[in-house]
């Protein structure tokens with residue numbers, strides 16, 4: 451589904467990604483790990499076309515992803531969540547999720563401006579789809595509540611709901627369980643496993659929580675200073691000396 455080849459991104463003197471390559475098969479869940487500043491978020495920003503690559507290529511479902519404009523990404527079936535939540539705090543949970551669903555709206559500017567019947571019908575359909583996602587993630591009870599003021603664990607699920615409402619085939623999760631307690635992490639992992647199977651999703655997840663990565667991912671890629679230093683089954687990567695050294699540093 452995804453072939454990243456020799457991807458390089460520089461910011462002035464910093465090489466955030468240095469010739470990174472890996473593939474993701476349809477239906478797979480891949481964990482992207484590495485210490486702070488390793489280049490994980492930069493990689494997501496390349497895949498969603500927020501950042502331009504200086505070199506390398508990315509093929510997504512056989513097409514050159516780096517040639518796609520940023521606004522086409524959702525329509526191509528790629529959705530992401532954000533490390534620091536990309537929610538609108540004053541909007542209700544349902545409206546936040548509707549923002550995700552709207553990429554599937556087809557009504558043009560004039561029908562929207564004139565509130566034509568085509569738009570009303572479309573709006574009802576999108577609302578139904580949003581409500582389905584909310585129900586699936588156990589968020590129906592807070593659907594009309596503004597995002598502000600909800601517990602952090604709930605907001606993390608709303609963030610996931612917003613991404614799912616775009617009906618992605620490839621889901622990019624940026625630190626989805628960061629800040630959650632043990633019970634919430636376990637619950638999030640169980641939800642994700644169920645959703646993945648139901649929706650036939652391919653997932654790449656950036657996460658520092660190793661228990662979560664080990665329990666949910668089929669494969670793990672580890673970056674350090676913009677380079678791929680390990681790749682393989684979670685248990686193998688966890689034991690890899692280069693990975694241990696990247697996280698803990700060399701003995702003094």
Ligand SMILES: Nc1ncnc2c1ncn2[C@@H]1O[C@H](COP(=O)(O)OP(=O)(O)OP(=O)(O)O)[C@@H](O)[C@H]1O
Pocket residue numbers: 461464465466484485486487488489490491492493
């Ligand atoms: N827009 C930018 N301008 C300048 N430097 C940037 C930019 N985005 C990222 N960087 C730099 O690129 C490197 C990789 O950062 P990135 O955020 O991708 O790391 P990360 O692995 O996601 O880290 P973390 O786990 O802390 O989120 C860092 O040195 C960072 O400072």
